[in-house]
Amino acid sequence: MRHRAAYFAFDRFPSGKGSAVHIAQMADELFERSGGGLLGVLGGGGLPGYQREGAREIVRFEEQIPNLIDRAEAYSAWAAALLREHVESLEIVHVRDPWSALPALTAEDRDYKVVFEVNGLPSIEMGHTWPWASPATLGKIRELERFCLDRCDAVVVPSRVIGDAVRRLGTAAEKVHLVPNGADLPGETARPAGAPDRYVVYVGALQPWQGIDVLLRAFARLGDLADLRLVICSSVPERRAKPVRRLAERLGVADRLDWRFALPHPEVAAWLAHAAVSVAPLTGCARNLDQGCAPLKVIESMAAGVPVVASDLPAVRELMADGEHGRLVPADRPAELARAVRILLEYPGEAAAMGARARARVAGGLTWTRSRARLAEVYRTIAPSDR
Amino acid sequence: MTRCTVTTGFFLLGRCGRAAVAACPGCGRPVCAEHAVQGGYCPSCAAQAGGPPDPHDPSFASAYRRRYYESSSQTYYDNQWYSSFDSYDRGAFNPGDDYSYGEGDFGPDDGTGFVDS
Structure with a gap:
């Protein structure tokens, strides 16, 4: 050939x-x-x-x-x-x-x-x-x-x-x-089997620069929201999650986490679409700042019409604007991250409007x-x- | 009915599923008419053999000879970069070292790329 x-x-x-x-x-x-x-x-x-x-x-x-x-x-x-x-x-x-x-x-x-x-x-x-x-x-x-x-x-x-x-x-x-x-704009998706009523979702791999430790610390600060769960759709196999799980146990949030591993791409879209908030807590390290990145999770969350709370990094700012498509918070600051998530949960109307604008932004140029x-x-x- | 189990698809993979007409002599999996290469081999085994798998095929000897001479006379000679990497440099990239994360637990079920967004 x-x-x-x-x-x-x-x-x-x-x-x-x-x-x-x-x-x-x-x-x-x-x-x-x-x-x-x-x-x-x-x-x-x-x-x-x-x-x-x-x-x-x-x-x-x-x-x-x-x-x-x-x-x-x-x-x-x-x-x-x-x-x-x-x-x-x-x-x-x-x-x-x-x-x-x-x-x-x-x-x-x-x-x-x-x-x-x-x-x-x-x-x-x-x-x-x-x-x-x-x-x-x-x-x-x-x-x-x-x-x-x-x-x-x-x-x-x-x-x-x-x-x-x-x-x-x-x-x-x-x-x-x-x-x-x-990202491709997903159509209507059925609620994934076993999805909690109200959840925050993280989609992606588990390397240190993804900032999952920051996310867990932020989630520990949302302990008063008893019905809120954190769903982690990990793109890597389960044994890579060991350090994250240990940290979750230490912070006392392990029993409020739902794990999904190496899901096929179409199923991830459904998990995103039914989440209250999607988070991209990228850390402010050389890998994300000097080298740069282009986090697909941010674009895919926007395409699913879910408001995003992401770290305020130059690479993320290229994709979304603070207050318009979601919230940008300083990197590596669990308290700020928790506060932004809490505000979006408190104002579901405004959160939904952000999600809709994010979806329109993807449809218009991403x-x-x-x-x-x-x-x-x-x-x-x-x-x-x-x- | 036995179904063809050759993997098909580009991004989302599945099994072919058409009716099988032969079993691959190499790996034994059922293969349909569409996927059976000369001699009933599945595409994977045929590609691994790197040519007509039948040694009685008239073109076999010349293809084999050509391949052998080509591969033995041309090694991938890289004086650009890899040769500058000595055992000290390479030693930092062994899997299973305490702090290595990315490829740290190298195994068959891991993706082994180095960039993930």
Whole structure:
């Protein structure tokens, strides 16, 4: 099978994480434009190693290599071999991380354009996930980022904050294109089975920068609202929740929590739609401030028409306005977070109006359709399809 | 009726479900006419074999030879970056270390990407 386009991501696909929704949208746009394509992603967890869907081929990297860098190196070599097979026919290769970008950019005889999608900078983010990595080691990762940013034909970022971070690394401004995240407006959803009467919802992964500890401390301050429960729709498996559960027990809120793990994406929409408030308590750390982020949970909550209480970070301000679509509160301040949630609960009329305005905001400018049109524009700029 | 159990779908995965016509000689799963590759293999096994799975197929020897020579003469030679990463650098990324969070409990049911919004 000959492909004109390929998309590579060092991420399992599909999965319950926000990143998978993003990959699905971006790769779908690329493959629709190119009449099919090759998708190279991580496998495991019972996913098939190879799939063919019409003119699309999905190939999954399945080596179980414990050390992250060893695994990334083997993945890069795997991607390089796949690219070699298709080097003559490829016109666009879209990569989602430096481990995919390196083989795409260094392939011999490449005639294709490389679009580098930067959702985060490992040199910043890995300092959080791998605290034992020395500054010198992270510096080497920064060199890799610079190398990939210099050589690629276009950089796609989901938020202005990430765009600024990329420009600070020396990337030419005209190469950087903003393609914001989006959400599809869900229709009427049935109340999820087992949903409490009144609940606050958190949707997402459980890394320290998500600020779930702040949320739990805030929730402890709402103890007088006896009927209020906190639903955590975790996108990661149950054993990752251990530290959060321990903290909940220590704060005495464990019995007011409802956990759901790795729900399929459509079910999450129902949990959001029936919540009183959705929270995005992102912390004010380097990962969220310097690197930037584009929290899908905020956009998806807005699309579901539920008022959001989120941390007042530049990346969040790009998506919603305080008092209009929900409330923005200072990051890492449980008392402020609790107060904002309490006020929204006390004024359900105003909260519903905020939810409705948030939904209208998504409908007017934050849909996947719009994001995909922007991405298509990037492809057209670098690789006119009449080649 | 036995149904085809090949995984299909792009974002939301499911089983094919059409009537099976063969059992894959590689993994034994039932495969429908649509998904059966030459010799009744399922797409996964056929792709793993990397070509016509039947050694009696006239093209088998040449395909195998070509693949072998290609892969043995071209190693992924990266003098750009990975070679700059020594054992000290790599040592910080072992799973199960006390403080590692993201990939800390590397396992088959974990997503292993590094960026999550």
